[in-house]
Amino acid sequence: xxxxxxxxxxxxxxxxxxxxxxxxxxxxxxxxxxxxxxxxxxxxxxxxxxxxxxxxxxxxxxxxxxxxxxxxxxxxxxxxxxxxxxxxxxxxxxxxxxxxxxxxxxxxxxxxxxxxxxxxxxxxxxxxxxxxxxxxxxxxxxxxxxxxxxxxxxxxxxxxxxxxxxxxxxxxxxxxxxxxxxxxxxxxxxxxxxxx
Amino acid sequence: xxxxxxxxxxxxxxxxxxxxxxxxxxxxxxxxxxxxxxxxxxxxxxxxxxxxxxxxxxxxxxxxxxxxxxxxxxxxxxxxxxxxxxxxxxxxxxxxxxxxxxxxxxxxxxxxxxxxxxxxxxxxxxxxxxxxxxxxxxxxxxxxxxxxxxxxxxxxxxxxxxxxxxxxxxxxxxxxxxxxxxxxxxxxxxxxxxxx
DNA sequence: CCCAGAACTAGAACCGGTTACAGTTCTGCC
DNA sequence: GGCAGAACTGTAACCGGTTCTAGTTCTGGG
Numbered sequence: 096x097x098x099x100x101x102x103x104x105x106x107x108x109x110x111x112x113x114x115x116x117x118x119x120x121x122x123x124x125x126x127x128x129x130x131x132x133x134x135x136x137x138x139x140x141x142x143x144x145x146x147x148x149x150x151x152x153x154x155x156x157x158x159x160x161x162x163x164x165x166x167x168x169x170x171x172x173x174x175x176x177x178x179x180x181x182x183x184x185x186x187x188x189x190x191x192x193x194x195x196x197x198x199x200x201x202x203x204x205x206x207x208x209x210x211x212x213x214x215x216x217x218x219x220x221x222x223x224x225x226x227x228x229x230x231x232x233x234x235x236x237x238x239x240x241x242x243x244x245x246x247x248x249x250x251x252x253x254x255x256x257x258x259x260x261x262x263x264x265x266x267x268x269x270x271x272x273x274x275x276x277x278x279x280x281x282x283x284x285x286x287x288x289x290x291x
Numbered sequence: 292x293x294x295x296x297x298x299x300x301x302x303x304x305x306x307x308x309x310x311x312x313x314x315x316x317x318x319x320x321x322x323x324x325x326x327x328x329x330x331x332x333x334x335x336x337x338x339x340x341x342x343x344x345x346x347x348x349x350x351x352x353x354x355x356x357x358x359x360x361x362x363x364x365x366x367x368x369x370x371x372x373x374x375x376x377x378x379x380x381x382x383x384x385x386x387x388x389x390x391x392x393x394x395x396x397x398x399x400x401x402x403x404x405x406x407x408x409x410x411x412x413x414x415x416x417x418x419x420x421x422x423x424x425x426x427x428x429x430x431x432x433x434x435x436x437x438x439x440x441x442x443x444x445x446x447x448x449x450x451x452x453x454x455x456x457x458x459x460x461x462x463x464x465x466x467x468x469x470x471x472x473x474x475x476x477x478x479x480x481x482x483x484x485x486x487x
Numbered sequence: 488c489c490c491a492g493a494a495c496t497a498g499a500a501c502c503g504g505t506t507a508c509a510g511t512t513c514t515g516c517c
Numbered sequence: 518g519g520c521a522g523a524a525c526t527g528t529a530a531c532c533g534g535t536t537c538t539a540g541t542t543c544t545g546g547g
Contacts, residue, residue, distance in 0.1 A: 143498095
């Protein structure tokens with residue numbers, strides 16, 4: 096139910112779902128969280144409000160599902176163009192910064208989806224998990240093959256936390272996007288430089 | 292306006308503010324975020340709804356202000372009973388776990404205040420900053436006097452992120468409280484063991 | 488082709504955060 | 518004491534997320 100295609104949905108159903116997510120992304124990019132109004136999404140996607148609620152448990156689930164799609168797209172792009180950097184820390188930071196840059200281009204949308212992610216709805220949690228595992232997989236590509244996997248996983252999780260928290264700080268206006276990237280880089284070096 | 296007393300408030304005004312926060316804490320502890328209804332808070336605190344909105348910019352600001360008070364109380368207690376542990380990492384983890392344990396006792400309330408913290412309202416951001424700086428100060432007490440301050444600050448910020456993100460994961464049901472503590476410990480060791 | 492049940496639609500209704508407003512009470516100042 | 522203005526009260530209204538309902542359309546099995 097998260098988004099991982101094919102869940103035995105009719106063609107027209109998959110299309111409805113797609114239109115709903117696209118409408119949410121558009122409205123979110125134009126005016127942020129508040130502008131994503133369920134009535135508007137339904138209207139723009141040309142489906143009934145009740146149907147929208149059949150596909151998504153609520154506004155936050157809709158936005159979270161949109162983020163999952165976004166993250167998946169990012170993974171594709173990273174796979175095409177691998178991370179650059181001398182040290183492992185640099186490559187990890189490069190990857191996470193790239194993810195952040197994508198969000199930087201759509202600040203209103205980013206703030207909307209991140210805000211949606213931080214709600215307790217179980218359906219949303221599922222999406223959060225999907226996003227986490229994508230970020231986790233993406234990071235793994237920055238490590239050399241002979242890097243101990245156990246340590247790598249612990250570091251990835253910790254950096255995932257720092258990334259998420261920094262992102263939260265950015266979309267909520269606690270810090271600028273630059274500081275967010277700096278915090279990330281600082282943490283990456285604190286953990287990785289000792290293994291160079 | 293965050294909460295730092297004295298802002299030239301009448302005695303009766305300070306009392307109103309106090310009653311409002313207490314009411315919010317009570318309702319939050321009983322039923323979580325949804326149970327903190329502005330009409331109820333106003334009624335329980337014996338103030339008019341409009342007045343409540345004169346003191347707090349919205350529901351989230353009210354809850355965030357309540358969290359600031361909570362964090363400040365925690366700081367007092369930590370100052371009384373300093374952190375225990377052999378290594379610096381252990382002491383830092385001890386401190387952060389203690390903070391987490393306090394929240395563990397009021398899961399519904401914790402989830403309510405954390406959820407409130409993650410909104411973009413500027414007033415809320417101010418509260419978030421207050422809480423951050425409290426956590427930052429608290430952590431500093433776990434380090435030996437001769438620990439390089441610059442590194443300590445970077446580590447504190449990174450661990451603050453991990454703490455916040457883990458907390459978010461817990462209140463939103465992504466992970467159990469135990470895992471949250473473990474993630475924290477793992478990150479602390481990744482960064483601190485190299486300085487033992 | 489036909490039917491039962493699921494899915495969909497339009498629209499009203501409910502609920503709670505937030506705002507607006509008219510009237511009352513408090514506060515500082517003369 | 519008396520006054521102006523700020524603060525407070527009670528209540529109604531507004532808005533948007535969510536739920537509900539009655540009627541319509543689609544889908545798969547016989």
